[in-house]
Amino acid sequence: MTAATARxxxxxxxxxxxxxxxxxxxxxxxxxxxxTLDRFETVTTVIxxxxxxxxxxxxxxxxxxxxxxxxxxxDLMDPARPPCHVISRNNFPAAAGLASSSSAFAALVxxxxxxxxxxxxxxxxxxxxxRGSGSACRSLxxxxxxxxxxxxxxxxxxxGHPIADPGHWDLRIVVAVVSDARKPxxxxxxxxxxxxxxxxxxxFVDQAPARVARARQAILDRDLAALGEEMERSTxxxxxxxxxxxxxxxxxxxxxxxxxxxxxxxxxRGISAWATMDAGPNVKVLCxxxxxxxxxxxxxxxxxxxxxxxxxxxxxxxxxx
Amino acid sequence: MTAATARxxxxxxxxxxxxxxxxxxxxxxxxxxxxTLDRFETVTTVIxxxxxxxxxxxxxxxxxxxxxxxxxxxDLMDPARPPCHVISRNNFPAAAGLASSSSAFAALVxxxxxxxxxxxxxxxxxxxxxRGSGSACRSLxxxxxxxxxxxxxxxxxxxGHPIADPGHWDLRIVVAVVSDARKPxxxxxxxxxxxxxxxxxxxFVDQAPARVARARQAILDRDLAALGEEMERSTxxxxxxxxxxxxxxxxxxxxxxxxxxxxxxxxxRGISAWATMDAGPNVKVLCxxxxxxxxxxxxxxxxxxxxxxxxxxxxxxxxxx
Numbered sequence: 069m070t071a072a073t074a075r076x077x078x079x080x081x082x083x084x085x086x087x088x089x090x091x092x093x094x095x096x097x098x099x100x101x102x103x104t105l106d107r108f109e110t111v112t113t114v115i116x117x118x119x120x121x122x123x124x125x126x127x128x129x130x131x132x133x134x135x136x137x138x139x140x141x142x143d144l145m146d147p148a149r150p151p152c153h154v155i156s157r158n159n160f161p162a163a164a165g166l167a168s169s170s171s172a173f174a175a176l177v178x179x180x181x182x183x184x185x186x187x188x189x190x191x192x193x194x195x196x197x198x199r200g201s202g203s204a205c206r207s208l209x210x211x212x213x214x215x216x217x218x219x220x221x222x223x224x225x226x227x228g229h230p231i232a233d234p235g236h237w238d239l240r241i242v243v244a245v246v247s248d249a250r251k252p253x254x255x256x257x258x259x260x261x262x263x264x265x266x267x268x269x270x271x272f273v274d275q276a277p278a279r280v281a282r283a284r285q286a287i288l289d290r291d292l293a294a295l296g297e298e299m300e301r302s303t304x305x306x307x308x309x310x311x312x313x314x315x316x317x318x319x320x321x322x323x324x325x326x327x328x329x330x331x332x333x334x335x336x337r338g339i340s341a342w343a344t345m346d347a348g349p350n351v352k353v354l355c356x357x358x359x360x361x362x363x364x365x366x367x368x369x370x371x372x373x374x375x376x377x378x379x380x381x382x383x384x385x386x387x388x389x
Numbered sequence: 390m391t392a393a394t395a396r397x398x399x400x401x402x403x404x405x406x407x408x409x410x411x412x413x414x415x416x417x418x419x420x421x422x423x424x425t426l427d428r429f430e431t432v433t434t435v436i437x438x439x440x441x442x443x444x445x446x447x448x449x450x451x452x453x454x455x456x457x458x459x460x461x462x463x464d465l466m467d468p469a470r471p472p473c474h475v476i477s478r479n480n481f482p483a484a485a486g487l488a489s490s491s492s493a494f495a496a497l498v499x500x501x502x503x504x505x506x507x508x509x510x511x512x513x514x515x516x517x518x519x520r521g522s523g524s525a526c527r528s529l530x531x532x533x534x535x536x537x538x539x540x541x542x543x544x545x546x547x548x549g550h551p552i553a554d555p556g557h558w559d560l561r562i563v564v565a566v567v568s569d570a571r572k573p574x575x576x577x578x579x580x581x582x583x584x585x586x587x588x589x590x591x592x593f594v595d596q597a598p599a600r601v602a603r604a605r606q607a608i609l610d611r612d613l614a615a616l617g618e619e620m621e622r623s624t625x626x627x628x629x630x631x632x633x634x635x636x637x638x639x640x641x642x643x644x645x646x647x648x649x650x651x652x653x654x655x656x657x658r659g660i661s662a663w664a665t666m667d668a669g670p671n672v673k674v675l676c677x678x679x680x681x682x683x684x685x686x687x688x689x690x691x692x693x694x695x696x697x698x699x700x701x702x703x704x705x706x707x708x709x710x
Contacts, residue, residue: 267596268629271589301635308589308629314622321650322643329642 074178077380173200174207194227296342398701494521495528617663
């Protein structure tokens with residue numbers, strides 16, 4: 069019996085991921101760029117050589133698709149593997165408004181790799197994490213990470229690339245949790261419907277490479293207004309494709325717009341605050357560390373919970389001896 | 390001295406107009422399709438041969454751009470005209486959530502034409518009304534009206550075409566007035582910014598002809614679900630181009646989304662209700678006459694005012710003898 073425990077942080081996309089060019093391999097239609105968050109993490113232990121497979125997430129036995137998704141990644145990583153236990157815990161509630169799948173699959177592949185003494189590179193692990201959840205391929209690094217579309221049919225070149233360390237730039241991400249209700253349409257279903265029915269989807273795809281390039285440069289230059297513009301434009305280009313899908317996919321709720329209005333008002337007062345939204349009603353606001361308290365205060369009247377997060381470090385893993 | 394008085398109804402677009410292919414001639418980037426409303430109207434009197442030009446709108450002397458826009462149309466219609474008085478009154482408040490410019494310029498060109506005994510055809514008057522306000526070219530007829538893009542450089546073939554009489558189909562338009570605050574960005578400025586900065590604008594333009602064709606057929610077939618789908622898709626395709634303009638143009642307010650949610654919930658209960666939005670926060674819902682009360686009741690909790698309108702007739706004009 070061998071076992072390893074990994075810790076990884078979730079990330080949020082600054083230039084957005086929406087749409088798949090290969091559903092089975094989980095290859096993206098667009099490149100994307102993210103920032104890894106601090107404070108929140110998934111801690112996952114993989115124990116090899118147990119009596120049977122078990123998957124426990126946040127102290128509950130995983131069943132159905134949640135279990136299958138995890139075991140499928142273990143099978144991919146070691147087709148001849150013995151039965152395993154996977155014990156995963158998030159230190160942040162689903163109610164925090166952040167998808168845990170990015171940190172979850174990053175921690176899973178790291179722990180499974182070390183438990184099996186396979187010693188893959190972060191890039192190889194990123195490819196495997198991608199198979200579990202697209203955005204997870206960006207959680208193999210801290211700081212700012214780019215996910216390239218890749219050119220190869222097998223997807224082996226579609227993985228994360230670190231572009232700046234966590235210490236490069238002292239930003240904050242203020243998360244306004246408008247609602248923690250379940251998504252009306254899941255991400256994969258939403259992406260498929262969007263690609264199949266939105267006549268605006270190709271234009272979103274066309275824009276993405278230039279948005280990533282400009283956002284990358286803005287990060288290297290520590291130019292928050294430039295990064296904010298790329299992030300907001302990418303965000304609306306993504307949501308525009310959902311709104312023009314049929315039936316319409318709209319993740320914005322009334323409270324979402326109240327938060328966006330608050331961000332516009334902050335900028336009107338000279339505070340460089342920039343909003344993004346993912347497949348849900350919550351609003352994430354990027355700002356300088358010095359402005360985070362004021363940004364959080366402006367959002368609190370419109371959201372039941374507000375979380376202020378910094379930039380997270382690389383994931384870690386330890387082998388239990 | 391000769392004088393004539395015309396009455397015209399406002400219209401709302403079912404397939405949306407956004408963007409201009411010629412700013413001076415006010416030629417549209419896309420074809421559109423509207424329904425003329427009943428009950429609300431603009432009544433405009435043009436008196437020729439007065440001592441000097443005067444424009445009075447809703448009992449107030451018009452100045453600046455409001456005055457110039459009106460006199461410019463009179464000049465276009467009769468370059469050698471004598472001084473005129475124009476007295477215009479809307480029987481619906483700006484707070485009704487409907488743009489009065491469509492009925493205003495339709496009534497203006499009708500009254501001016503008859504006062505000058507020029508006897509233009511409705512199509513010729515539609516071309517002139519278009520110069521004052523694009524959507525006005527559709528208010529020269531009651532019922533359902535299409536506005537063709539036209540091919541000629543001088544715009545003389547870009548005007549309204551009636552496609553079905555007011556009596557063709559007993560529909561209602563329920564207007565939820567979310568807010569009567571002034572638009573943050575005016576239509577012309579918004580259109581220019583959208584065309585110049587939204588990478589999704591060309592895809593909206595590409596879709597429009599097929600949307601108009603399908604909506605026209607749905608009207609002829611009295612197929613409300615088919616018309617509703619085209620209207621909602623056209624609406625979101627238009628707003629998607631605004632949301633992806635830079636700086637972002639967003640007319641939706643929190644109350645707008647609450648109304649849209651109410652419409653989705655109505656459909657979930659089997660009521661064929663379909664929403665559209667223009668350059669403002671208000672929501673207009675298309676439904677069968679028999680469902681109008683239930684639709685209005687569903688919207689009232691989310692909007693300070695709700696108006697139920699039917700389909701309007703052709704404008705009328707009388708010469709004062």
